[in-house]
Ligand SMILES: NC(=O)c1ccc[n+]([C@@H]2O[C@H](COP(=O)([O-])OP(=O)(O)OC[C@H]3O[C@@H](n4cnc5c(N)ncnc54)[C@H](OP(=O)(O)O)[C@@H]3O)[C@@H](O)[C@H]2O)c1
């Protein structure tokens with residue numbers, strides 16, 4: 001039985017930048033997808049942080065509120081027996097007829113809150129203003145959000161108005177529902193620093209409590225920040241009003257992120273420009289403490305203990321979310337859940353952990369100041385399928401909400417925030433962590449078994465499993481010959497993997513025409529043997545197929561729904577493998593992909609083209625065959641996410657975009673900033689290749705929309721590839737690169 005509750009929350013920030021409102025609900029589509037609520041209910045959540053946002057219900061004036069959307073949604077939550085924690089303002093500054101520094105903000109918010117309570121008198125939990133201190137920092141101190149203040153005066157005014165608004169809102173709500181509870185959320189990350197900035201860290205470590213201290217009436221003239229507030233424009237009356245009639249939160253909601261703890265350092269040159277700032281006295285960088293070696297982070301458990309000791313009131317984690325790969329998201333949530341559960345067992349009144357950003361969020365990497373479509377998946381991923389795709393976190397949360405426990409092999413390893421490779425800074429120096437390269441990362445963690453250790457894809461899986469803290473065994477042909485049943489069964493017996501990834505195969509397309517039996521043995525018979533062994537062992541199986549299963553007669557891209565009709569031996573061996581594998585193990589995951597490129601190997605078209613260009617040699621390229629190309633690291637990351645999500649069936653995973661080989665060669669030259677390269681466009685027939693090549697083998701996925709474009713991937717690949725080539729290319733033609741400055745910019749990526 002779980003001793004704490006699982007809550008959920010939809011990322012619903014609606015912040016204003018200039019005259020533009022950035023609204024997550026329309027970005028993540030929840031605004032028009034009520035069916036999400038049923039998905040949320042399937043997680044076993046008891047409460048849902050849910051928006052009835054002021055900016056959306058009464059954008060023009062409080063006289064003409066539009067209740068259509070919240071009526072429908074709150075009614076559905078009642079039907080689903082999910083208790084809403086209603087949020088009225090989420091990183092916003094209110095509708096355009098008010099703002100965080102306007103004196104009408106608090107009374108108007110209270111008026112709106114009263115209207116909401118009248119409409120939904122059964123609602124018992126409210127967060128009138130989410131994270132008032134964070135919003136006041138971004139809107140009043142850092143100038144990022146409206147009204148774009150950059151002073152202590154604006155910061156304090158914005159903070160006090162939000163807290164006065166919260167107090168008055170709860171009073172108005174309790175006129176209607178006296179039992180209504182205030183769930184006050186805040187991000188309380190501790191600040192660390194160098195010795196010389198200890199004073200600023202001490203100030204910030206006091207300031208982080210201000211929302212709670214003010215609401216609890218603790219900010220008396222004796223409070224450490226009372227003078228600071230007065231100096232920054234707060235009046236004695238408004239401060240003493242909080243003391244006279246405190247309105248302490250009924251539940252202290254902590255929004256805690258791996259980046260919440262900060263580190264201040266005056267050695268600016270060490271840190272990226274975007275982290276530089278100042279307090280008017282010193283210039284310093286403000287970075288996430290998790291990246292700084294030698295900084296002892298408090299961590300979520302001690303933070304929750306600190307809140308408990310300070311306020312002795314019910315607490316809950318009201319936002320737990322990590323922008324990262326599946327297994328890391330699972331590890332982060334599990335760490336927070338275990339911390340809360342342990343504290344509950346130790347007598348702390350810790351109520352729940354909230355799975356935040358259930359359907360993900362957009363553009364937090366720009367602090368919600370730009371619409372670049374940078375998406376972070378949540379418990380559900382919006383980039384897969386035609387409805388929110390249940391990631392591997394769904395079965396985890398379903399188990400936690402019912403039993404309080406969950407087992408998965410990927411959880412038996414530390415998260416990146418606890419691994420050496422996280423460090424980027426150390427004692428005033430840049431710090432490059434020495435990767436500790438060992439496959440079996442944790443003896444009692446069952447590995448992923450990867451075949452094809454000497455191959456392009458096999459090696460890439462090894463590297464990335466290491467980087468992601470996923471235990472793996474990478475076996476070469478001697479250690480596991482996929483065409484030999486005894487060898488396959490022995491390897492599975494010996495390593496007891498939780499999944500098998502087959503990257504082994506015969507890829508010499510032209511030679512296959514003359515050696516069909518070897519090609520079929522390695523691409524078909526071998527893959528079938530592995531599928532049978534996985535079926536017997538009851539474990540997951542992932543293998544790779546190719547765009548060459550198609551005949552190329554279609555003018556449009558091929559999707560997963562298209563019927564294969566291979567025109568060469570290699571393609572036929574792959575198509576047959578697909579069919580036979582699903583007969584044996586229908587839950588298999590088969591990823592069709594095409595035309596690899598990476599900076600980790602030299603047997604790919606991008607490498608050949610770049611090498612010719614740098615040698616000033618003409619490069620002959622096919623101009624009448626259209627393909628999609630695939631950046632191997634992107635393919636591996638996506639494949640691992642799909643495997644951990646227990647996806648099955650056929651999936652097309654390539655980078656987005658389609659080119660002829662000649663067009664791809666030109667794109668490579670452009671991205672590498674090379675001019676005067678000689679590309680000779682030639683029809684495929686001129687290459688007289690033994691194997692037929694379909695004139696169009698462009699792959700597109702009707703299921704997945706998360707792979708970056710080919711151009712974006714080339715920008716990430718070419719700097720390392722150039723480094724590689726310049727190291728090994730004797731005959732470099734300098735005039736190719738239009739300026740040294742461009743060469744160094746290109747090489748630095
Ligand atoms: N390259 C592409 O552009 C591309 C595109 C679409 C799909 N694919 C598919 O992706 C997969 C990986 O391709 P890749 O480019 O990484 O190929 P690769 O570099 O040629 O590697 C193939 C690997 O398979 C191993 N292998 C072959 N037969 C084996 C056997 N009987 N037992 C054990 N290992 C065996 C090879 O070992 P040895 O070194 O001992 O021969 C080699 O390590 C293949 O299924 C391929 O069809 C590739």
Ligand SMILES: Cc1cn([C@H]2C[C@H](O)[C@@H](COP(=O)(O)OP(=O)(O)O[C@H]3O[C@@H](C)[C@H](O)[C@@H](O)[C@H]3O)O2)c(=O)[nH]c1=O
Pocket residue numbers: 507508509510545546547548593594595596605608619620621622625661662687693
């Ligand atoms: C080397 C080279 C190739 N090409 C063209 C001709 C070929 O059709 C094409 C690629 O040549 P090859 O690498 O031999 O690839 P290929 O056509 O055999 O490629 C295939 O390999 C299979 C393993 C994969 O499953 C397929 O997805 C696909 O990538 O590029 C040029 O235009 N100029 C060149 O200099």
